[in-house]
Amino acid sequence: MLEISRITQIFGGVTALEDVSFAVKKGNITGVIGPNGAGKTTLFNIITGIYTQTSGTVFLEGKDISGLPPEKLARKGLVRTFQNIELFGQMTVRENVMVGMHTKSSCGMLSCALKTPWSVSEEHRIREGAVRWLEFAGITDLADVTSGNLPFGKGRLLEIARALAVEPTIMLMDEPAAGLNSQETLALGLLIKQIRDMGITVVLVEHDMELVMDICDRIVVLNLGRKLAEGTPREIQENTEVIAAYLGEDD
Amino acid sequence: MQFDQILQYSLSGLSTGAIYALIGVGFSIIFNATGIINFAQGEFVMLGGMFTLLFLETLKLPLWAAIPCAIVASTVAGLLFERLAIRPLRQATPINLVIITIGGSILIRGLAMLSWGKDTHAIPPFSGDDPIAIAGATILPQHLWILAITVIIVIVNRIYFYHTISGKAMRACAYNRRAAGLVGIDVHRMVLFSFIISSAMGSIAGIIVAPLTMTAYDVGIMLGLKGFCAAIIGGMSSGIATVIGGLLLGVLESLGAGLISSGYKDAIAFIILLLILFIRPQGLFGKAESERV
Structure with missing residues (x-):
């Protein structure tokens, strides 16, 4: 459905994303998580045509959509919501x-x-x-x-x-639960599942781990601009590298 | 005697004010879609009158045919202006674009002078010039045409912006350009639309006023500035506030010219403009903290 292929983004001297690749399956809810500064929002901005990546390609249903402006993407069935609505x-x-x-x-x-x-x-x-x-x-x-x-x-x-x-056929949501109380977050989770059940593929960036673990079919973990792990919520929860990135290492 | 005079000046002020209103709404539409003040707006007013003259005298069309042709020709000029002068520079800052529009207006004026000369021309009134008496004052049929056409345009505008999906999309661009792009609105197309609509409106204003005031290659400057005043009084709203601003300006100007001295006619408009900018920069009817997006 959506394929991110070897995306690198450099802002001045800062490498915000380095060689990130993953694929989003049709009809799935895919979560992109990672500590602050991991490059999640940068990635979203690249996919939705707000930034133009330094290198790499974004494919939507096999077609290269890199660098298309938001209105063209919307007409191709890709929409996005913002963290600050x-x-x-x-x-x-x-x-x-x-x-x-x-x-x-x-x-x-x-x-x-x-x-x-x-x-x-x-x-x-x-x-x-x-x-x-x-x-x-x-x-x-x-x-x-x-x-x-x-x-x-x-x-x-x-x-x-x-x-x-x-x-849309695919919807990107940037921190949909940010600023919501726990009850609203719960309702949001149900709504996102309903959206998926309508056949719309969902990709979301989110900090609320409970929500992510509850609704996502697949999770991609970014850390410091690189892809750290990818898998089902259970696999991610058990991944020692991910735990280390979130909690800090012992040494 | 005094009352008759005031009535007379107010009535003629209303019709000039209607013209200012049309031009002012044109300013606002472009401002809301792009964030720039299009100082070439007045030139489209001039083009409306001059093109009518061209179709009327050079091509020998009847008036009813010359007018729509002139509107179309001026609108095409507006479209070309956006395409050739504004669009290539889209990444530029608003201030650059404003300066481009000033340059564009000088260019259009220059071309008009070369094609039509420096003479002042008259266009025949739409339905004769037998004055109509109203309660001690007299007005010309052309005044009625101006008021009627203005009312129609304002209503059509309102319907377009509030009751059609395309108009809503244009408003959406004005409120939040980023979100508009995200729902698939082609913002650049909306900018083009805004130029098309306001050059059409400007040219109509130029055509309906030409039988009263005559037209020449340089009428656009003053009319454009007065329209700008109207838009400022209306807080750059593309709706009724700017229309009221235009009417108010027209009436005050006419009263001032009649009761004080006609030498102050233009000064009055600009004193009002300055007062508004000093005291209520958000417009006469705007909320103080209202944020224009």
Whole structure:
């Protein structure tokens, strides 16, 4: 599905990522973990076209997607959520999701501006469609709230709903549980599993180990810019190198 | 006597104000999509009038055909301007782009002067010039055209930005460009759209005002600056605030010119601009801490 091949990223004199490779299987939840500064977010920024890597390639379904800008990636079915949620703060919750469905709209600027009957029904169809994603994320009751006024946890759910509205095949989530309380985190875990069950591949960077161990099918561990280990949650938990990286070595 | 005068000045001020409003909304649309002030906005107003003249006199088209052709021609000019001057420099800082727009406006003005000369030209009014009496004041049919067309454009704009998916996508770009990219909105295309919409609006403003004020290669400077004032009063909103800003400016300017001295007409606009920038830089209706994204 998604293949990271020998990615190296150098910022000035700092090597943020060194020769990192791994593959994400279709329909899996893959967690990328590692101590602070391991290069997790850098990796996400490379995959989603925000940084251009020094060397290496990213493949999506066998096609080289390295360096494509975010909007092209979204059209290819790859979306992302941010650690600090990024919403259209002055729009309502519903409008945020509708904008997410923008790529699915076939209505050009002219017919929209001229408000042809066809574009009205298009708008109507999208409005209806948006409700479906709001229901999925459990925020239907907030549909008409200005998204800038949402509490953080709800904002996160909205960001996820908006990403889903793009109808992605793969979704990258950067620390989805950051800033959530334990109850919200629990609900988030269930939601992510539901997303996977819809056939959407999920890759997430996360610090909440309980969540990662609970929902991930595979885990990739980064440390100091290198891949330290890869495996199932159980394998990772028993991996001595990983334990050493997290807890520090004894000597 | 005094009341009649005030009414008269206010009415004619409203129609000039409507023009400022249209130009101001054009400024705001581009500002919201790109973060730059397009100082070439006034030139599209000029192009609207001059192209109408070209189609009318050189190509001998009737007025009803010349107007849409002129709007299309000016819009194409706006599109080319974005493609040739703004897009290649997209990585540049806003200040560089603002300077590019100033350069662009000088270029467009120069080309207009070379093609059409320095003379002032008149465009016939849309439906005659028999004055209409309203409660002691008189207005021209063209004033009514201006007000009606402005109202229609403002409504169409509102519908586009708030009730169509393409308009929502454009607003989304203005609020959070990064998030817009992530949901698959092609931000660069939206920037192009913003130039298309505002050059079309600017040219319409130029066309509807030309029968009253005449047109020449250099009318864009003053009209552009007045439109900019309107946008500043409106806090760079692409909605009703800028329209009110434009109307307010038009009326104050007209009252000042009529009751004090017509020599102060332009000074009044710029005194208002300075006062707004000093006292309420967020616009007359903006919230103090409102953050423009």
